[in-house]
Amino acid sequence: MMNDDAFAQMKPTAFLINCARGPIVDTAALVRALDAGRIAGCGARHDRSEPLPDPHPLRGRENVIITPHAAWYSEQAMVGLQAGAPSESPSRPHRAVAAERGHRAVKGKSRAGL
Numbered sequence: 001m002m003n004d005d006a007f008a009q010m011k012p013t014a015f016l017i018n019c020a021r022g023p024i025v026d027t028a029a030l031v032r033a034l035d036a037g038r039i040a041g042c043g044a045r046h047d048r049s050e051p052l053p054d055p056h057p058l059r060g061r062e063n064v065i066i067t068p069h070a071a072w073y074s075e076q077a078m079v080g081l082q083a084g085a086p087s088e089s090p091s092r093p094h095r096a097v098a099a100e101r102g103h104r105a106v107k108g109k110s111r112a113g114l
Contacts, residue, residue: 002026007033018044031057034064043067 002016002025010016016039018025025044033039041063051068058064 002029004029004032007038010039012037012040014039016042016044018042027058034061041065 002018004026007016007029010033016025016030030042034041041061043065045067052059052066058066
């Protein structure tokens with residue numbers, strides 16, 4: 001858990017990058033560390049209460065980037081998901097596994113061009 005003790009051990013040039021799911025960062029301790037200059041900033045995904053309440057002590061800071069749980073969303077991503085979903089049915093799992101591994105026979109043929 002990232003708490004006051006953990007932040008006290010970090011260099012003032014350190015950035016906390018939190019991609020984890022679950023409550024591993026004590027938000028109050030993070031705010032104290034940022035206010036005191038114990039760390040340089042943070043980037044994190046926030047999933048406890050979305051959207052992040054306004055006001056919130058992490059809002060409006062130049063050294064903080066908070067992404068919502070659904071940071072992947074865009075109109076372009078939705079079009080790709082909707083177009084690709086029918087071709088990625090459970091009857092073709094071998095293609096998905098091969099694409100994940102970068103198999104040359106399917107590489108570049110997914111809806112995302114990967």
